[in-house]
Amino acid sequence: MSKHLNLTLHVWRQKNAKCDGKFVEYPAENISPDMSFLEMLDVVNEGLIRKGEEPITFDHDCREGICGTCSMVINGRPHGPRERTTTCQLHMRSFKDGDSITLEPWRAEAFPVIKDLMVDRGAFDRIIAAGGFISVPTGSPQDANALPIPKQSADLSMDAAACIGCGACVAACPNASAMLFVSAKISHLGHLPQGQPERHLRVRDMIAQMDAEEFGTCTNHGECEAACPKGIKMENIARMNRDFIKASLTYRPATSGGGVG
Amino acid sequence: MSVAEQSIAGAEARGHGFLASSVGRKVVMAATGVILFGFVTVHMLGNLTSYMGAEAMNHYAEFLHTMIHGMGIWVFRAVLLTAVGLHIWAATTLTLDNMAARPVGYRNQKNVASTWASRTMRWSGVILAAFIVYHLLHLTTGTVHPNFDRANPYANFVNGFKVPAAAAFYIVAQLCLGLHMWHGVWSCTQSFGLAHPRYDSLRRNFATGLTVLVVGVNISYPIAVLTGFIH
């Protein structure tokens, strides 16, 4: 059995959105290298609870890398040091005995801290609500293969749909830009025939909402792509820009009539 | 407020036009940047006449001032001034937005993908702005030139660079131009939406090639004067 680890954590503690926060040091002792990062924090929190102290608040849900809830910046990198790995899928074998680990929340004006390491990512929901959907008049289901979709489009769409909305791209971006996330949603729908009717409306509405939420703008550093646990590519940002330029050049206001001659 | 209501509230801002949007201003920055990079490339090529001697360079300068009955140079000046103005406007407003987007920073953020060039765009840009003003006062109006002769651009160029401080500032500005170009040429293709895996390495290599060419040749001018190769 491999050796257990003793670590020092420097954790951002902040009571609520209004209070100032500060870093507090905690020992994490006798940690199994097979634990996940969140299990390590569970152990530290149990110790805090036993001592009657307030446990460290952090976001988590599925703990299997698919829901996008876990967050936190670990030693200066969102989701920690491993590529394409969420915090919940990060294991303590990625650390060495005696390491010191700094834990901070996602830092962005658009993601206010709720408590400690937990931030409010409602801005992402509002961007989706602004245009990240298709309108489907429901009825009896269509034949499965009635809509031909080239395999490559389906693959590219699925690659973009892999985005779990965690916000690591915003956290990693020196400008706190949400363009990787927004462009993943736009590419996901834009590659499919179902996404076409609202394609131009979608890109304008989602970008307008993104701006209204006060995210920054992409300056093509590439930090988002490097931090993304799902391997979303910056090519999507270029596709979003392309759609936006086309949509802006060809925009016409909605009319009520039409089609009746 | 429900998510839907919040998004409807946000929708008020949604009518906002191209120039107010973040992506729209990026496109303005990219388009004006292409004009400016096009200009520096042509400017670099034109100055190669200095290697052909006084007559060739003065002849070229005369052509610039007399083409299209003397109108041509004013058209160029108007386009360049507008491009610089719009570029600085877009760069400044976007930079301020980006700074406001992260009011509280990290204790130690680890950058793994960005480059020194990409992180210093705003500083290389500010030095370029200062350089443009100086350069115009130096070799266009002659205001800060030791012995300016309107009729002899070649002599102005040689005498100007004989002053080591002037040559040094020129070289520093060219290195900033190199940083700005290397990231900017690549970055603007991304802003225009020109990305495809087939052409990705071409985008990078084009940026590197153009930067090395423009900056390399430009830096050769003051060095050629200081070493007496051009005299």
Ligand code: HEM
């Ligand atoms: C005059 C002062 C200047 C300032 C203050 C300035 C500032 C900036 C800033 C802050 C950026 C954004 C950084 C980024 O997106 O990565 C930028 C981008 C750029 N700049 Fe400048 N710059 C200046 C001059 C120039 C000049 C002289 C050129 C060309 C010779 C130029 C070409 C570009 C290009 C092509 C971009 C990339 C646009 C994009 O990413 O879409 N800039 N500039």
Ligand code: SF4
């Ligand atoms: S693009 Fe990647 S980093 Fe950004 S929200 Fe989606 S999964 Fe997370």
Ligand code: FES
């Ligand atoms: S907790 Fe669901 S992705 Fe990490």
